[in-house]
Amino acid sequence: MRTLRRPGSLLWPAALLALACTAPIAAADPGAVAQPVAACAPAQAATLVPAAIPVLDWSENVGYDAQGNLWVSRLYRNVVQRYDRSGALTATVPVEFPGAVRSGPDGLLYVVYGDSPTSAVRPGGVVRFDPVAADPKPEVFVSGFTMPNGATFDAAGDLYVATMAGVVRVRPDGGIDTAWTEQAAVNGANGVVAQGRTLYVTANGSALGRIVRLAIDDPSAQTVVAGLSSPLPGLPDFADDLLVDADGILYVTTLGGQLVQVDPITGSTCAVLTGQPLTSVVATPGRPGELLAGTEGGAVLRVQLPR
Template identity: 35%
Template sequence: MAIRGRARAAAAGVLSALLVAGAHTPVAASEAQVPAASVTTAPEPCTQRVSVEVFREGGVPLLDWRENLEFDGHGTLWVAHITKHRVEGYAPDGTLKATFPVNGPGGIRRGPDGQMYVNFGVNPLTSGSGSGIMRFDPTAARPKPEKVVDGLSGINGLAIDSAGNFYLSRELATGVLKIRPDGTKDEQWTRGASVFGTNGLQIVGDQLYASVITSTASPVVRIPLNDPAHHTTVTELSPNPLDTKVLDDLTSFGGDLVVAGFRDGELIRVDPKTGRSCVLATGLRMPTSVRVPRGFGDHDPRRELFVAEASGRIVKVTVR
């Protein structure tokens, strides 16, 4: 979820709205157009033991908002720092090894070509002229971002399929936005993926999974890449609207999905086949993104998850 003032469901005793580089604004559950869930239940604690350690300390919470992160597979963790308008590259030991300016960076992902892609201008209240997608070479000594697509508005999360198509979440609009590799919009696909208020995006096989931030029911939605109109809701994690999770980014982990719950500082594990869920980790500080380490030194993708927070921290969660 971009910093857009995650005004997390007023009824939930949510964080007050914040506008720095942008801000999330959840709306009433009735406004979020999602199909009925296969499972609607509040998740219980998972049975696995986990440990949480700080990989990178934060600064002033909210003002040091790290929005998203991704591994390039070549030993660098790339982080979108939305309030400082920059992308940062970290070595496996936590050393900051690279940084360059990007205006309001949001979702960041590795493409099938090995390049890194990052959304910029992540703010739903701005015009589309200052937002889009940038690309940079993660292996360059001094990465220089270049615009790939411009003129997109209200964008946040990012996913890229094996053919190089881009999928962008939009928290205040209906339809996940699909952009072809040549930069043109696939309007028909976007109309089919008619879910309002998506945030985190994750492709698993031929399915796109999305978390919905605008619904107090806290849904996770499955959208077939080849048939987006047949999207379904995997689960709703907040049967009580006063306990909305304010879902942010999500990732694939051990055959399941792991979703960041911004409001309560949780990582929630979801079985995409059954919709069953459990709380994997608690005590985080406004988690915004979660990813599995790939090609990152000795870090184990089978047991570890890295999390960015609006507190400014980057933390490592190890599942025993």
């Protein structure tokens, strides 16, 4: 989630209203119109990692390294933190306004930095480091992005970073595929996940709460999968991070405090969890049906999906 949300306000309904009023929805694009999110069998959530100081510990993103350690981006503390399987803190690495944390095909951990409005004058990018080092030292992999947030790797090892202007493709050597990137404009891109030769992107630009499908082999070929509504009747929600499971089903976190299941084939949506604003989501390795979710309050939740 972008840092246009200010810590401590706890007034997300007002924020949604303001964003809805300033972001016109294009009538010609039916997928951009927020559709009601149905309720379905509820997931069960419990706190895995509590927040030491609510909101200051804002957990912007969550991800695993190749060894199964959990990494959490603490946006307002300017660090990413490593936790073992029991939830115990084992390392803290300085990263400025960290966003997505993703394990790369080379075993290194890649962390988006500069997830802040200040990146307009102090550009962000991606750092990487050895996640099992006793004292990990981040080094810049690529830079020059405005408000980067989400990230994902494809099977070929290319890295895709969601920025305010759209999706950037970064080659394994750190070079930017400019021609591809120019075709992948998605206004207000936030989260991104790869499935085969397809990317799914959350976007909150000209319309809020959209999930956009983008073809890797033709990034200009884009369709809106769904538009999400908030728990407040008639208002769209702010779509944040997302993942895709082994069955091709999407799970999307929202500012309105929803974990939404989205069928990308039919566009049907179903909220499996509601409550506090959710920032990010990751599947737990080796535990089918279990996810972890980051929150604005800072706690990391263990979510057991309904069977």
